[in-house]
Amino acid sequence: MLYILRLNHRIKRDKRITTHCALTGRAFGADGMIFTGEKDDNIVKSVEDIIKRWGGEFKISYSSRWQNFLTKMKEQNYTIVHLTMYGIQLLEAIPKIRRKKNLVVIVGGEKVPSEIYEKADYNISVGLQPHSEVAALAVFFHEYFKGKELTREFDEIKFKKGLKIVPQKKGKKLIKK
Amino acid sequence: MLYILRLNHRIKRDKRITTHCALTGRAFGADGMIFTGEKDDNIVKSVEDIIKRWGGEFKISYSSRWQNFLTKMKEQNYTIVHLTMYGIQLLEAIPKIRRKKNLVVIVGGEKVPSEIYEKADYNISVGLQPHSEVAALAVFFHEYFKGKELTREFDEIKFKKGLKIVPQKKGKKLIKK
Secondary structure (H helix, E strand, O other): OEEEEEEEEOHHHHHHHHHHHHHHHHHHOOOEEEEEEOOOHHHHHHHHHHHHHHOOOOEEEEOOOHHHHHHHHHHOOOEEEEEEEEEEEHHHHHHHHHOOOOEEEEEOOOOOOHHHHHHOOEEEEOOOOOOOHHHHHHHHHHHHOOOHHHOOOHHHHOOOOOEEEOOOOOOOOEEEO | OEEEEEEEEOHHHHHHHHHHHHHHHHHHOOOEEEEEEOOOHHHHHHHHHHHHHHOOOOEEEEOOOHHHHHHHHHHOOOEEEEEEEEEEEHHHHHHHHHOOOOEEEEEOOOOOOHHHHHHOOEEEEOOOOOOOHHHHHHHHHHHHOOOHHHOOOHHHHOOOOOEEEOOOOOOOOEEEO
16 A cells, blocks of 8 residues: 655645645555645545546545654554655665555655654655655656556556546547446 | 746646746756746746755746747747646657657646647646646656656756755755855
8 A cells, every 4th residue: 555644734835735745646556645734624625526526545634643643654564755855866766665565655845854754764855956745756656656657547446437538639538437 | 948838827826836847847857937827926936046046047937928939939849748637648659759859848727728739749648637737747857858857967967056965865965066
């Protein structure tokens, strides 16, 4: 199982970034996302609306304390990956991480507590410049799944009902499964 | 040269998403971004602040009309790539696109005019589920540059001054170039 832990959500500033983290995780194969920081029912609602329309079983929930969640996941032998621009390079670390089946992938805001760096099994950088937690998650999952996440038939795995896109050179084609 | 065209920016809703599009473009090797929609000096300011601190020559500007910009770029033989979940699959199209040196990569909001689909040389989908323009740009550039964007020495190319990260297993290390 693959979970995202999104730290330090701030309602005003991060509304859409946190939603995009969840949707990116969902589209690229994660099973769920927990977010901490400010409680925000709109995030949960937005993501659940997408799941309702497009299918799948992605879980999204708020937690007031990341410590409890991480402790529980570590007890269950999850590997903890923290995406930070200060870590070791993604392409160097990814072959080892690909062998792990159960991951928690952490993305933070600007002030990540140093405890996170300590608790993580891997502190991974996606490039050496500041950019975006959404971009970091996307490239991480893309490398983890070796690009297979982009073409797989979701309906065979867990997208049993919902909308389905038919790739087109021009325009849009969408069918109801 | 590689430019991003970000359509339909809305100040309230897209502030951070549009900034993240620009920062992701910059970090992954684009030369600049033009955004349309609502004029927003704060976006320009945020991105220019990052450039001032971290180096590089990324250009960011607002345009009231994407039509003029696209026409100009087409006259200069730029290839127009539109990232949309309805297009043909990235991994199918990318070998051809990699051969093009001058690109405009378009990302839109929810309502992309059909003219964009028509004007684009390639309508490309990064996965078949809704997610994020930031994620789409990141994975597109990652595939376009074959991952080299993550490890290259920016200072040798265009990041002549600014901050530099030294990859670490735990913690942060930053030096002033």
